[in-house]
Amino acid sequence: MPKPLQIDSLWTERISDQLNGLEYGSVLITVHDGRIVQIDRTERKRFDPSSESRRGAEQPVRSVT
Numbered sequence: 703m704p705k706p707l708q709i710d711s712l713w714t715e716r717i718s719d720q721l722n723g724l725e726y727g728s729v730l731i732t733v734h735d736g737r738i739v740q741i742d743r744t745e746r747k748r749f750d751p752s753s754e755s756r757r758g759a760e761q762p763v764r765s766v767t
Contacts, residue, residue: 705736713738 720729720743732740 707733707736707738709738716741 726746727744730742
């Protein structure tokens with residue numbers, strides 16, 4: 703029978719810290735033998751090309767021949 707997972711306040715805080723400020727991405731919690739042993743955070747940055755051009759972002763460099 704599997705061991706019940708127990709999460710104390712320390713792990714709750716660690717998980718919350720990883721979620722804080724995460725706009726796009728994932729948080730992976732690894733459990734071994736009923737205990738949390740690792741937290742992985744993968745963060746994605748998304749850029750909207752149409753909004754960047756409206757803000758005056760740099761245009762691609764074109765070669766002149």
